[in-house]
Amino acid sequence: MGSLKELKEQVWQANMELFRKNLVVHTFGNVSGIDRKRNIIAIKPSGIPYPELSVDKIVMVDLENRVVDSKYKPSSDTRSHLVLYKAFPGIGGIVHTHSPYATAWAQARKPIPCLGTTHADHLPTEIPCTRELSDKQIKGDYETETANQIVKRFSGISPDEVQMVLVAGHGPFTWGKSPEQAVYHSLMLEEIAKIALFTLLINPGVKNLQRALIDKHFFRKHGKNSYYGQT
Amino acid sequence: MGSLKELKEQVWQANMELFRKNLVVHTFGNVSGIDRKRNIIAIKPSGIPYPELSVDKIVMVDLENRVVDSKYKPSSDTRSHLVLYKAFPGIGGIVHTHSPYATAWAQARKPIPCLGTTHADHLPTEIPCTRELSDKQIKGDYETETANQIVKRFSGISPDEVQMVLVAGHGPFTWGKSPEQAVYHSLMLEEIAKIALFTLLINPGVKNLQRALIDKHFFRKHGKNSYYGQT
Amino acid sequence: MGSLKELKEQVWQANMELFRKNLVVHTFGNVSGIDRKRNIIAIKPSGIPYPELSVDKIVMVDLENRVVDSKYKPSSDTRSHLVLYKAFPGIGGIVHTHSPYATAWAQARKPIPCLGTTHADHLPTEIPCTRELSDKQIKGDYETETANQIVKRFSGISPDEVQMVLVAGHGPFTWGKSPEQAVYHSLMLEEIAKIALFTLLINPGVKNLQRALIDKHFFRKHGKNSYYGQT
Amino acid sequence: MGSLKELKEQVWQANMELFRKNLVVHTFGNVSGIDRKRNIIAIKPSGIPYPELSVDKIVMVDLENRVVDSKYKPSSDTRSHLVLYKAFPGIGGIVHTHSPYATAWAQARKPIPCLGTTHADHLPTEIPCTRELSDKQIKGDYETETANQIVKRFSGISPDEVQMVLVAGHGPFTWGKSPEQAVYHSLMLEEIAKIALFTLLINPGVKNLQRALIDKHFFRKHGKNSYYGQT
Numbered sequence: 005m006g007s008l009k010e011l012k013e014q015v016w017q018a019n020m021e022l023f024r025k026n027l028v029v030h031t032f033g034n035v036s037g038i039d040r041k042r043n044i045i046a047i048k049p050s051g052i053p054y055p056e057l058s059v060d061k062i063v064m065v066d067l068e069n070r071v072v073d074s075k076y077k078p079s080s081d082t083r084s085h086l087v088l089y090k091a092f093p094g095i096g097g098i099v100h101t102h103s104p105y106a107t108a109w110a111q112a113r114k115p116i117p118c119l120g121t122t123h124a125d126h127l128p129t130e131i132p133c134t135r136e137l138s139d140k141q142i143k144g145d146y147e148t149e150t151a152n153q154i155v156k157r158f159s160g161i162s163p164d165e166v167q168m169v170l171v172a173g174h175g176p177f178t179w180g181k182s183p184e185q186a187v188y189h190s191l192m193l194e195e196i197a198k199i200a201l202f203t204l205l206i207n208p209g210v211k212n213l214q215r216a217l218i219d220k221h222f223f224r225k226h227g228k229n230s231y232y233g234q235t
Numbered sequence: 236m237g238s239l240k241e242l243k244e245q246v247w248q249a250n251m252e253l254f255r256k257n258l259v260v261h262t263f264g265n266v267s268g269i270d271r272k273r274n275i276i277a278i279k280p281s282g283i284p285y286p287e288l289s290v291d292k293i294v295m296v297d298l299e300n301r302v303v304d305s306k307y308k309p310s311s312d313t314r315s316h317l318v319l320y321k322a323f324p325g326i327g328g329i330v331h332t333h334s335p336y337a338t339a340w341a342q343a344r345k346p347i348p349c350l351g352t353t354h355a356d357h358l359p360t361e362i363p364c365t366r367e368l369s370d371k372q373i374k375g376d377y378e379t380e381t382a383n384q385i386v387k388r389f390s391g392i393s394p395d396e397v398q399m400v401l402v403a404g405h406g407p408f409t410w411g412k413s414p415e416q417a418v419y420h421s422l423m424l425e426e427i428a429k430i431a432l433f434t435l436l437i438n439p440g441v442k443n444l445q446r447a448l449i450d451k452h453f454f455r456k457h458g459k460n461s462y463y464g465q466t
Numbered sequence: 467m468g469s470l471k472e473l474k475e476q477v478w479q480a481n482m483e484l485f486r487k488n489l490v491v492h493t494f495g496n497v498s499g500i501d502r503k504r505n506i507i508a509i510k511p512s513g514i515p516y517p518e519l520s521v522d523k524i525v526m527v528d529l530e531n532r533v534v535d536s537k538y539k540p541s542s543d544t545r546s547h548l549v550l551y552k553a554f555p556g557i558g559g560i561v562h563t564h565s566p567y568a569t570a571w572a573q574a575r576k577p578i579p580c581l582g583t584t585h586a587d588h589l590p591t592e593i594p595c596t597r598e599l600s601d602k603q604i605k606g607d608y609e610t611e612t613a614n615q616i617v618k619r620f621s622g623i624s625p626d627e628v629q630m631v632l633v634a635g636h637g638p639f640t641w642g643k644s645p646e647q648a649v650y651h652s653l654m655l656e657e658i659a660k661i662a663l664f665t666l667l668i669n670p671g672v673k674n675l676q677r678a679l680i681d682k683h684f685f686r687k688h689g690k691n692s693y694y695g696q697t
Numbered sequence: 698m699g700s701l702k703e704l705k706e707q708v709w710q711a712n713m714e715l716f717r718k719n720l721v722v723h724t725f726g727n728v729s730g731i732d733r734k735r736n737i738i739a740i741k742p743s744g745i746p747y748p749e750l751s752v753d754k755i756v757m758v759d760l761e762n763r764v765v766d767s768k769y770k771p772s773s774d775t776r777s778h779l780v781l782y783k784a785f786p787g788i789g790g791i792v793h794t795h796s797p798y799a800t801a802w803a804q805a806r807k808p809i810p811c812l813g814t815t816h817a818d819h820l821p822t823e824i825p826c827t828r829e830l831s832d833k834q835i836k837g838d839y840e841t842e843t844a845n846q847i848v849k850r851f852s853g854i855s856p857d858e859v860q861m862v863l864v865a866g867h868g869p870f871t872w873g874k875s876p877e878q879a880v881y882h883s884l885m886l887e888e889i890a891k892i893a894l895f896t897l898l899i900n901p902g903v904k905n906l907q908r909a910l911i912d913k914h915f916f917r918k919h920g921k922n923s924y925y926g927q928t
Contacts, residue, residue: 104430202797203804203805311693373682637814
């Protein structure tokens with residue numbers, strides 16, 4: 005873990021990567037990262053278009069959402085990020101987008117079934133979709149409750165294994181060990197969501213991938229027996 | 236409010252932005268802006284391809300569609316714009332495109348239901364679709380009647396809150412406080428229209444977003460209690 | 467009408483425009499142009515990838531498909547072009563592509579119904595689809611018979627008004643007064659085909675645009691009472 | 698057949714072309730080539746993102762998957778490639794991608810029917826889809842068994858005529874006389890898969906292309922009576 009300056013740089017780079025990969029339109033979407041030792045989060049400022057984003061505009065807040073050192077307001081979704089960092093101690097970065105295919109599944113309020121190995125390479129289950137928030141949650145501390153709904157949905161699911169979720173009627177959140185990895189998961193989620201829709205259009209009655217094949221693909225890339233990549 | 240020269244520059248910039256964002260093909264589509272003090276409208280000339288458009292080719296007309304100072308003919312849709320400026324006194328810019336997803340909803344003659352927060356971030360209702368014009372309207376002053384049909388559809392709807400409409404069998408019009416904001420609404424309408432189609436393909440029986448969530452998203456970005464962005 | 471050198475230049479430019487607009491993949495697709503006074507056709511050579519195409523590789527043939535002055539073989543579709551030039555004396559350029567949306571309608575063996583004004587701006591009817599060729603036609607002079615099938619479909623249709631056609635199971639042909647205009651029609655056909663598919667997905671029971679609106683849009687852009695553009 | 702250095706160069710170029718044509722996301726996908734005289738295969742290293750790939754990172758292995766001279770691990774799919782090179786002696790290059798439309802057909806576990814001439818220009822049959830692997834195959838030597846399943850599916854099919862296959866629940870493999878031609882087949886497969894889906898959406902009951910037309914298109918481009926291209 006480096007300095008806070010390095011964290012801001014990482015978070016800025018990850019936000020720009022989100023923009024370059026066409027996962028966001030206008031100001032929509034945001035990336036954050038956390039320094040677990042100091043309990044400081046760096047996040048995109050609210051409502052700034054990506055082409056105008058520079059590293060010095062990245063906002064740092066503490067776990068109580070107090071701005072540490074910035075004249076900018078943090079993303080309006082910051083409280084959602086804080087809940088997830090507290091509930092999922094293994095994660096180091098979070099991304100929220102409105103990327104079109106993943107958002108369509110969220111709006112359809114359907115989890116994305118595991119239909120192929122592109123999906124199984126990344127997680128060994130469906131991509132979960134939260135339940136709708138109650139009117140009371142919406143009218144209360146909405147951004148906090150949005151993340152509470154995610155945490156509730158992850159009862160019995162490991163957030164270190166499943167690093168993507170659809171918020172019903174809203175859109176996707178992804179996370180990872182670093183801001184960079186969280187962005188990678190957003191990119192992969194959009195790809196998986198797109199291919200899953202095309203698959204259903206070709207064969208509406210398609211069955212899920214068989215369990216043995218899901219496990220094979222997931223575990224050849226993850227865990228102690230993995231054998232993918234150079235290490 | 237600046238000079239008429241600044242208005243022309245704004246309208247030219249907004250037309251070029253429409254082109255850069257891939258919302259138009261060839262010469263299709265146009266942006267206008269109004270100087271409310273002088274009652275002068277600046278608009279794209281008719282039938283000029285975007286790569287050939289320069290600021291001096293932007294045409295200025297008065298509210299009776301008389302060209303003020305240009306050798307070019309204004310867009311054939313100018314009379315539609317004039318009707319909207321007269322009927323909706325709060326707006327400063329108007330855009331018309333044939334962007335594919337929004338145009339498909341217009342051709343399907345269906346309003347776009349509010350299925351998610353990407354939509355609710357921008358307006359708190361469905362995106363309305365006009366009724367078809369009568370043969371008499373079509374054979375009369377067609378461009379004026381097209382806008383009259385929009386105004387009729389907005390009976391009971393605030394054009395300052397709902398800034399997008401689909402003209403049945405034709406395509407979308409959007410507006411805003413400035414030409415720039417009107418272009419932003421065209422970009423968002425196309426994104427909303429695309430995600431809505433994908434949502435229906437995944438779940439044809441999907442229900443509208445719940446009222447509390449629509450209001451939450453709309454009013455956190457608009458009105459006196461908004462808290463999105465830097466101001 | 468300029469020199470044959472100018473015709474080659476025009477045909478080369480039009481082929482490159484087809485490539486730049488993403489209407490072709492690899493070597494698929496071709497543009498030709500005719501010098502009506504000299505009865506000479508210039509056309510893309512067979513099987514040359516677009517990035518390697520230069521003006522000197524454009525092949526000239528006479529109406530009997532004899533190469534005039536080139537070491538290259540003309541497109542394998544040249545005989546189709548020749549039939550169309552002979553049957554439709556008003557046209558100056560022809561394009562054939564496998565652009566995905568238009569090709570899908572051709573493979574579906576369905577004409578594209580007129581569902582909106584984007585379509586009506588270009589032609590006042592559906593976009594026709596030929597009948598399938600008989601086995602005898604296929605095994606005979608196939609490229610000639612392909613165009614014969616188009617000509618047959620145009621019995622009672624003016625090729626100066628309807629400048630697009632789908633060849634069943636194959637793909638689109640478009641034409642125009644010049645090679646450049648024929649390319650423009652290919653671009654518009656692809657856009658119309660795309661929007662028509664999206665429209666059907668939103669509303670499978672959608673009706674055709676009303677006759678008065680089709681005529682209004684077509685004749686404001688075409689014929690002696692047109693009022694679109696700068697002239 | 699050139700030197701091994703030339704083979705590495707060819708394989709690197711083909712991998713980069715796959716990336717440039719947007720057929721791969723992140724590290725997914727790989728291209729290999731074989732020197733038939735020396736029985737040496739050159740292939741992409743495992744898990745290296747394309748922007749970081751250079752010619753010296755291409756790995757050479759022998760037919761028993763022993764690395765010849767590299768500090769990098771070859772693609773985790775290398776054993777699949779080896780099986781295909783042994784079973785199909787006429788091929789010189791192999792490509793595996795997760796390109797979205799072809800992968801959707803593989804996930805739908807459906808062969809792509811021959812619906813048009815774009816397809817018939819490349820192969821005279823449907824694009825076959827393998828049967829699912831058994832749990833035993835998956836838990837055994839998975840990558841070898843994946844290719845065994847392809848070889849099984851090609852019983853009675855010539856791999857020199859049909860150069861594309863869908864692996865059920867996974868994605869496409871293509872091959873050709875060279876790595877470059879194998880990449881071309883991946884590009885065409887994606888295009889064919891896309892147009893086939895659009896065709897089904899327009900006309901779900903569409904019939905296959907008639908046999909005479911399939912043969913006409915395939916044999917005007919392939920075999921001793923072909924007449925397409927410059928040779």
